[in-house]
Amino acid sequence: MSCLGFRERERMEGPKEVVKHLVIAKFKEEIPPERIEELIEGFANLVLLIEPLKTFHWGPNVSIGNLHQGFTHVFESTFESIEDVREYHQHPAHAEFANQILPALDKFMVIDYKYATLNLS
Amino acid sequence: MSCLGFRERERMEGPKEVVKHLVIAKFKEEIPPERIEELIEGFANLVLLIEPLKTFHWGPNVSIGNLHQGFTHVFESTFESIEDVREYHQHPAHAEFANQILPALDKFMVIDYKYATLNLS
Numbered sequence: 571m572s573c574l575g576f577r578e579r580e581r582m583e584g585p586k587e588v589v590k591h592l593v594i595a596k597f598k599e600e601i602p603p604e605r606i607e608e609l610i611e612g613f614a615n616l617v618l619l620i621e622p623l624k625t626f627h628w629g630p631n632v633s634i635g636n637l638h639q640g641f642t643h644v645f646e647s648t649f650e651s652i653e654d655v656r657e658y659h660q661h662p663a664h665a666e667f668a669n670q671i672l673p674a675l676d677k678f679m680v681i682d683y684k685y686a687t688l689n690l691s
Numbered sequence: 692m693s694c695l696g697f698r699e700r701e702r703m704e705g706p707k708e709v710v711k712h713l714v715i716a717k718f719k720e721e722i723p724p725e726r727i728e729e730l731i732e733g734f735a736n737l738v739l740l741i742e743p744l745k746t747f748h749w750g751p752n753v754s755i756g757n758l759h760q761g762f763t764h765v766f767e768s769t770f771e772s773i774e775d776v777r778e779y780h781q782h783p784a785h786a787e788f789a790n791q792i793l794p795a796l797d798k799f800m801v802i803d804y805k806y807a808t809l810n811l812s
Contacts, residue, residue, distance in 0.1 A: 589753060592713070592765070594802060629804030632710060632773050634780075637801040644713070644804040652753050659755075680758040681715060683750030683765040 588685040589652055593645040595671075595678040606643075609671050613645055619663040622654035623647055641679075648685070655682055709806040710773055714766040716792075716799040727764075730792050734766055740784040743775035744768055762800075769806075776803055 597606055610628055617626045625648045631641055649655050658664055718727055731749055738747045746769045752759055770776050779785055 590750065590765070590767075627806060629711065629806050631802060632805050633801065633803045634773060634777055635801055637799070638803075639800055641802055644711070644802060646711075652755060656755055678758070679760055680754065680756055681752060681762055681765060682754045682759075684753050685748060685750050 587651055589649045589655060589682055590685050591647045591649060591655055591658075591680070591682050593647075593678060593680050594641045595643050595645065596639075596641045596676040597643065597674055598676050601674045605674065609674060610643075610645075612667055612670060616658075616663060616667060617647075620658050620661045622649055622657050624649060641677075652682060708772055710770045710776060710803055711806050712768045712770060712776055712779075712801070712803050714799060714801050715762045716764050716766065717760075717762045717797040718764065718795055719797050722795045726795065730795060731764075731766075733788055733791060737779075737784060737788060738768075741779050741782045743770055743778050745770060762798075773803060 613628065614626050617623050626645070627647075628643060628645045630643055631638055649658065734749065735747050738744050747766070748768075749764060749766045752763050752765070770779065
């Protein structure tokens, strides 16, 4: 993880695009916690295998409201461009991991967004 | 924005919980870009008004696939606990802002997750 915030990095390197890639998933109820843990490790491991994938974080749903559509986990990764996301999707290690995780999921959604901060004056 | 990564902060302060709060929204097609911009500024402004809300970032959808359910924007904020998210929801400034943005939305979902990193060995 870089020690520099976006603003510091912008000052040093010029503005750099960051694309965030969210996978929001609902595991099937019958999948045991150990298998879920294994799959999350496999997901995180993609950072070591796929160069354009820069960071990976995840977390279990802890929503207090009922607006989360029953999803159980969020997986969040970063890329430097949408072209890099495309490259990631086409990587054999991604295909292999997708084949492992998809049968364990009830449903999922995927959304990419250009990461922006807002300077309030 | 802090200059320290989670690991550095953990070493210095002990582990600190981070809860990420995602609002994934679809603006109505008839809402003009200037109004959307105004609403995003209003959203970001909550950081100045509501103490437990620690950071705010956002971005427009740039998904290449068709798994994003038609959502157009992601709003991402951080809190130190799920209790802080509850406090944020009950804050009058949140209620006021919700009254402004909700009529501009076709649909939205909200998910909170406990932010985790994975140390790969």
